[in-house]
Amino acid sequence: MSTDTAGGLPAFEPGAFPHPVGLLALPVGPRMFLTCCGVLAVALSASISVLVVQLAALLMVAIALRILTPLLKTWRTVGWVSASIVVIYAWAYPGSTDYVWVFGVQGFLSGLLIVVRLLGFVTVLYLMLLSTGPLAIVRWVGDVNDDLGIMVSLTLSVVPVMKQQMETTIQAQQARGLEMGGNLVRKLRAYLAVMIPVVVKSLVRAYGMAALLHVRGYGSGRRDKPVFRVTAAVVTCYALGVLWVAASTVARLALR
């Protein structure tokens, strides 16, 4: 690809991007199903060893998808709370009976279980998000249900406008003498002074958008639904999801 056109941005060349292969070729629906099964399986697991095995398997998938580094970076989002859980549970867990200095062994293990489970949730959910991307998920929602799709699309277009509206209102109110800092009462007053105009203008915008939908004939004719093809990969994906939950349930019952 040449990079000397469009101000340094890579120019689009048809066929320059490889067609998705392997796991990346799976449609979004089965991936969502697998993610739901993953969350359920992690939630059902009540032992550190079972959770560690699942976490290792998920990291192997991340290696196969070449997203291990960004996935591990997402662990930082729960880094601070994870450290708090281990320390506070070891120090204050009511069920601790054996102690090493001031830290209870049972509390430490309970905290560790919660942290490993938390990392399991983070890994499953970010694996989906990093391998699929938000836009593909939004498009899939539209394929599943037209109304849901239009609501999600409108939300994604309305939120930046509302943020801009909020910034404009803050500037306008500050020009009129509003102080954004100070004590709690002053901050709450500032919140209301900004939020009420934003809410009212949003409602006005909502009725404008409803009129636009009516003018454009939304709902008068249904568009053709995309055809979901049942391939061997899709069936394998659904079977894997069911197996994952079943294995997790069996492990929980066996280790009780």
Added chain:
Amino acid sequence: MNKRIALVFVPVGIGINIVGGMLASGLKLPVFLDTIGTILSAAILGPWWGALTGGLTNIIMSLQNPMDMWFALVNIAVGLIVGYVSIRFGFQKWIVVLVAGLIVAVVAPIIGTVIATYVYGGLTGGGIDVFTAGLMKSGADVFTAAFIPRIGSNLVDKLLSVFLVMFVILALPKNLKGFAAGPEKA
């Protein structure tokens, strides 16, 4: 309220939730104030559209941070409670709004604490954890230790949110009030 209005009201409600939460954290307020849009949608459109606004807020936020998805249940419950209150009594009388706010202020932290206890062990990674740890050390179980610090902030948060919505609804023209106008006027 026709369906087209509901279809655009939900995205606006989600936007109000997101912008409201951002402004509250920008002002460093000790409350979330991120359910105003859910309450507004539920009061005007009814419980199911309110629940949809609440659920979709967390689902859309989870495109940026997937761990937000867990608390969708709290937002859905807020939508259902306010919606049913609005259908039955409207959302313009201060006593109705106060009672709805109090119910939401108790139910929301109960659901939120159950989720937070399971997913995060009842902790937040913030300064309030010292209080939770102190309660745990004094013998309280994890749920109680996580619930008590949440109830106070939720009381202020939800009461402020419902009254803000009530004032907005009072300022709206009659034909835009929907269920909030009350059972005889809707």
